[in-house]
Amino acid sequence: MPSLLNKTSALALAGALLLSAPSAMAQEILTSRAPDRDQQLLDGAKKEGQVVLYSAAIVNQALRPMAEAFMKKYPFVKVTYWRADTEEIISKLSAEVRAKNVVADLVEGTGVGELAVESGLTVPFTTPATDALPEMYRDPRGNWASTRISYFGLAYNTKLVPADQVPKTYEDLLDPKWKGKLSWRINTSSGTPLFITTIRLTLGEDKAKEYFDKLAQQKIINFGSGSARTLVDRVIAGEIPIALNIFAHHPLISKAKGAPVNTQLLGPVPSTAGTMVVPKGVRHPYAAMLLADFIIAKEGQSIFAKAEYFPVRPDVAPLETLAPVVPKVAGVQELFVSSEKLNRYYESSQKIFEDKFRQ
Amino acid sequence: MTTQIEEPRRPTLPWPALRWPENLRVSPLVLLLIAVLLIAVVPPALFLINASLHETLPDGANGAFTWRFYQQLVSGRFFLPSLVNTMIYACGSAVIAISIGTVQALIVERTNTPGRKLAFLAAIISLGVPHILYTVAWLLLLGRSGPVNDLLSSLFNTTQALDVYSLWGMMLIEGIGFVPLTFLLMSAVLRSTDASFEEAAMMSGASPVRAFASVTLRMALPALAGLTLLIFVKAFESFEVPALVGLAGNVNVITTMIYQSSRHAGSPNYGEAGAYSVCLIIILLGLMFWQSQLSRHAKRYQTITGKGFRPRVIDLGGWRYGASALLVGLFLMVTVIPVAMLAFTSFQPFYGGVSLESFTRLSLENYQALLGPGSFRDSILNTLTLGAMTATLVVPFTALCAWLVVRRAPGAWIIDQIASVPLVFPAIILSVAFLDVFVNSSLPLYGTLLSVILASSVRYLPYGMRYAVAGAMQVHTDLEEAATISGASRARVFFKILAPLLAATLISSWLLIFLLSVQAVSLPLLLVGPGSEVMAVTLFELWQNGQVTELAAMGVLWIALMTCVSVMFHMLTRRHQLSV
Numbered sequence: 042m043p044s045l046l047n048k049t050s051a052l053a054l055a056g057a058l059l060l061s062a063p064s065a066m067a068q069e070i071l072t073s074r075a076p077d078r079d080q081q082l083l084d085g086a087k088k089e090g091q092v093v094l095y096s097a098a099i100v101n102q103a104l105r106p107m108a109e110a111f112m113k114k115y116p117f118v119k120v121t122y123w124r125a126d127t128e129e130i131i132s133k134l135s136a137e138v139r140a141k142n143v144v145a146d147l148v149e150g151t152g153v154g155e156l157a158v159e160s161g162l163t164v165p166f167t168t169p170a171t172d173a174l175p176e177m178y179r180d181p182r183g184n185w186a187s188t189r190i191s192y193f194g195l196a197y198n199t200k201l202v203p204a205d206q207v208p209k210t211y212e213d214l215l216d217p218k219w220k221g222k223l224s225w226r227i228n229t230s231s232g233t234p235l236f237i238t239t240i241r242l243t244l245g246e247d248k249a250k251e252y253f254d255k256l257a258q259q260k261i262i263n264f265g266s267g268s269a270r271t272l273v274d275r276v277i278a279g280e281i282p283i284a285l286n287i288f289a290h291h292p293l294i295s296k297a298k299g300a301p302v303n304t305q306l307l308g309p310v311p312s313t314a315g316t317m318v319v320p321k322g323v324r325h326p327y328a329a330m331l332l333a334d335f336i337i338a339k340e341g342q343s344i345f346a347k348a349e350y351f352p353v354r355p356d357v358a359p360l361e362t363l364a365p366v367v368p369k370v371a372g373v374q375e376l377f378v379s380s381e382k383l384n385r386y387y388e389s390s391q392k393i394f395e396d397k398f399r400q
Numbered sequence: 401m402t403t404q405i406e407e408p409r410r411p412t413l414p415w416p417a418l419r420w421p422e423n424l425r426v427s428p429l430v431l432l433l434i435a436v437l438l439i440a441v442v443p444p445a446l447f448l449i450n451a452s453l454h455e456t457l458p459d460g461a462n463g464a465f466t467w468r469f470y471q472q473l474v475s476g477r478f479f480l481p482s483l484v485n486t487m488i489y490a491c492g493s494a495v496i497a498i499s500i501g502t503v504q505a506l507i508v509e510r511t512n513t514p515g516r517k518l519a520f521l522a523a524i525i526s527l528g529v530p531h532i533l534y535t536v537a538w539l540l541l542l543g544r545s546g547p548v549n550d551l552l553s554s555l556f557n558t559t560q561a562l563d564v565y566s567l568w569g570m571m572l573i574e575g576i577g578f579v580p581l582t583f584l585l586m587s588a589v590l591r592s593t594d595a596s597f598e599e600a601a602m603m604s605g606a607s608p609v610r611a612f613a614s615v616t617l618r619m620a621l622p623a624l625a626g627l628t629l630l631i632f633v634k635a636f637e638s639f640e641v642p643a644l645v646g647l648a649g650n651v652n653v654i655t656t657m658i659y660q661s662s663r664h665a666g667s668p669n670y671g672e673a674g675a676y677s678v679c680l681i682i683i684l685l686g687l688m689f690w691q692s693q694l695s696r697h698a699k700r701y702q703t704i705t706g707k708g709f710r711p712r713v714i715d716l717g718g719w720r721y722g723a724s725a726l727l728v729g730l731f732l733m734v735t736v737i738p739v740a741m742l743a744f745t746s747f748q749p750f751y752g753g754v755s756l757e758s759f760t761r762l763s764l765e766n767y768q769a770l771l772g773p774g775s776f777r778d779s780i781l782n783t784l785t786l787g788a789m790t791a792t793l794v795v796p797f798t799a800l801c802a803w804l805v806v807r808r809a810p811g812a813w814i815i816d817q818i819a820s821v822p823l824v825f826p827a828i829i830l831s832v833a834f835l836d837v838f839v840n841s842s843l844p845l846y847g848t849l850l851s852v853i854l855a856s857s858v859r860y861l862p863y864g865m866r867y868a869v870a871g872a873m874q875v876h877t878d879l880e881e882a883a884t885i886s887g888a889s890r891a892r893v894f895f896k897i898l899a900p901l902l903a904a905t906l907i908s909s910w911l912l913i914f915l916l917s918v919q920a921v922s923l924p925l926l927l928v929g930p931g932s933e934v935m936a937v938t939l940f941e942l943w944q945n946g947q948v949t950e951l952a953a954m955g956v957l958w959i960a961l962m963t964c965v966s967v968m969f970h971m972l973t974r975r976h977q978l979s980v
Contacts, residue, residue, distance in 0.1 A: 093930055099945050100938075101769075121930030124941060132832060133926050139461055140839040144847055144929060227647075228660055263650065265660060266643030270946030277750060280543050280648075291946065299761065300750040399478075400650040 071166040085327025087117045092328035094122040095130050097150030102348035118328045127152045138162045143322040146329040152230045154185035154316030155380035163318040170337035177377050178353050187314035190351040194289035194306045196273045201282040207305050215255045224262035225285040236286040237390040239311040257397040277302045289366035309376035310368040430811045437818040440858045444833035452674030469675035486653040493635035496575025501582025509590040511716045513723040523580035526735045527915045528962030531640045533955045537741035538573045565649025574641045579734045588905045589623040589870045623870040629691050630866050633823045677829050684824040745952035766953035783935040787918035791910040793857045794864040802868030823862040827922035835926045847929025856917040871905030
């Protein structure tokens with residue numbers, strides 16, 4: 042029989058009742074730059090004995106290996122994780138913070154960062170591990186840290202769309218022959234809002250408006266029932282010829298297995314960073330920092346790379362099979378849309394979608 | 401044998417009641433049950449109403465009071481069309497499900513058609529198919545590049561013969577998906593209906609069809625109305641088909657509107673979704689009121705009396721082979737096709753269409769991946785516990801409630817109304833509401849399996865209720881009256897008379913709730929925490945991550961497991977001589 046009340050949450054609650062807020066000392070470690078920070082983390086984490094990670098990464102390939110590798114290195118800390126999509130993570134996190142019943146110690150996912158920060162759900166933290174990252178992937182305020190990069194492109198069914206006809210620029214998408222054959226994801230920030238924001242940032246507002254008027258003529262299929270990955274699956278199944286703004290590496294993974302699908306990058310290629318944040322009222326700050334360091338360190342990044350994600354560290358290479366969609370490798374311009382920027386454009390991009398594309 | 405058809409009259413048994421004015425009299429037991437139900441139903445309802453009347457602050461807390469969401473709803477250009485779509489879709493699905501399910505139940509329960517008992521197995525297997533896979537299987541079959549369209553286009557030389565991403569496609573897929581449920585519920589109703597009326601009709605020269613239509617169905621009318629309402633509401637609040645089929649064809653219904661509006665702001669925003677849900681609840685309460693008016697004359701339909709009772713089968717003669725063929729056809733459509741699609745996909749390296757070429761790339765890769773270290777094994781015990789506990793909580797509770805309702809205990813109608821309310825909470829919203837309840841609770845429930853069990857007990861309460869009411873409605877009062885006159889207490893009457901007579905119904909109800917609760921995705925999604933994961937959520941994640949072939953493999957194993965559970969159950973009840 043599995044115990045119905047899991048012990049950790051019962052203990053956590055008892056702990057929370059005893060100490061209504063974690064001590065100020067413990068919180069200081071989050072932004073500590075003390076020379077003995079590493080030792081402090083180890084000592085503190087030993088006392089805490091556990092850390093809870095909420096993440097949007099895939100369990101089998103990423104989260105479980107990450108937890109196992111971490112526990113091998115630090116056997117005195119037990120890692121537990123809960124996986125969900127960004128939207129659910131935010132719902133759960135905000136409920137926990139509001140109720141001052143915070144279970145998560147570290148929260149990771151694409152699009153989680155700025156949203157959680159703006160909603161006042163997080164506390165700033167620093168990890169020296171971010172020093173190894175390119176400038177554009179860092180947050181100077183220390184509210185979030187990048188964990189993985191995503192590039193976005195177009196997926197097409199190779200049986201339905203001959204290679205020489207594949208749209209190669211954003212302008213090509215306006216060709217009347219694609220009417221009713223394009224699809225994109227709605228209801229998620231890396232779907233339509235990212236696509237629309239990319240166009241606005243690239244063309245400027247006036248030209249973007251003209252572009253959207255024309256694009257609206259194409260009667261794009263609004264795909265609202267699953268992740269980007271499931272949209273690519275619809276393309277593979279031949280239900281949809283072309284999917285816009287999907288994670289550029291997904292078609293490559295399926296193509297390697299023989300599926301009739303491929304990626305086409307449109308310049309500029311939008312990229313976003315998966316980020317992690319520390320929730321307000323974190324219960325295991327030492328262990329959380331230890332895990333944060335680990336995820337951005339070479340060890341953690343290599344696990345992400347093996348799990349078919351793109352590492353943020355320049356010194357960890359992505360899988361060879363996926364390299365063709367890295368804009369630098371493909372020789373296409375990259376447009377990094379930070380979660381802060383995406384968030385700033387979110388409402389207005391969503392409104393453009395509602396006005397022109399929602400049917 | 402004689403069986404009475406009586407006019408409604410007031411129950412002869414006096415109910416102990418508090419001394420309140422006549423029309424406000426409520427028995428203490430009823431009061432207790434109402435209190436329990438209120439504790440279960442009010443917090444999520446309050447959450448919804450509150451969310452619909454307040455601005456949502458960035459951290460998800462309630463801000464200033466506003467009517468804005470209702471105004472937006474009424475003035476928005478999407479509300480009315482989506483409401484109309486929802487009505488058509490829910491009615492269509494209910495009609496398809498009820499007509500197929502009823503015909504199937506009639507054949508199985510009332511005729512001597514060969515092989516009829518296998519229909520139960522078929523229904524149980526189809527209930528084990530995760531809904532999302534079931535939908536995908538149909539899309540694969542009827543989709544733009546599916547075999548049906550291929551065939552039609554080669555026959556008629558058109559490019560696009562069928563567009564399944566439309567209202568009819570939604571109704572068809574959803575309707576057929578509900579057939580196992582309607583079949584099981586209808587059989588429960590028919591099983592406890594006395595067949596002597598049919599015999600009388602047929603001896604007087606009516607054809608079997610006429611006897612079914614004008615006797616059997618009419619006697620089952622109140623139960624049928626309850627069932628229709630259940631399926632209607634289920635379709636009304638269903639999500640997978642509207643999302644996968646409807647959204648792709650730009651057919652919006654209320655649930656997809658709720659989904660879109662609860663997500664479109666990025667940060668949690670339940671105002672608009674709350675307003676939609678409140679409207680849903682109001683519509684449903686209206687429908688339920690209408691249904692309760694209908695079942696006011698329930699007594700006319702009681703057929704299990706103290707005078708000996710045996711449901712009988714009718715000899716169809718040569719027709720029975722036709723009936724067999726019909727059952728086989730239904731079995732193919734409802735069970736074999738989706739399961740076969742699933743099995744086929746589980747041996748594929750990636751998720752493509754069905755073609756000759758696809759048969760050349762069969763592999764066991766997915767099963768190997770599953771049987772390796774994985775969440776599959778972690779979550780299976782949690783899942784079985786969830787299903788068993790939920791069913792065990794709901795079934796006895798609803799049996800008691802149903803008895804009080806059917807016997808018209810003072811105030812019991814309130815029980816029926818409240819117990820049906822969870823039906824209308826869209827699962828996405830119910831999940832958020834329960835998250836809010838548990839995370840703020842002073843009991844250490846948050847993130848535990850127990851919290852998921854409690855939430856799903858509330859969610860599946862209406863199903864248990866419909867099952868139990870259908871059964872209890874047909875037990876005549878005379879047995880209970882006899883027992884009471886002989887000095888038995890109310891508790892004794894319930895346990896010694898009603899419970900055994902209802903046993904078959906209650907066992908089916910247990911199994912149904914077990915199967916439904918282990919499959920639910922949206923509800924446990926936010927409630928589970930690290931360590932309390934359940935399988936349905938794992939399945940959903942596989943789907944979200946595009947590991948569809950692995951998902952299919954897991955689905956096949958899942959169906960196998962559920963079939964084992966059901967067959968074991970079946971054998972167990974056989975041994976105790978309860979026909980289920």
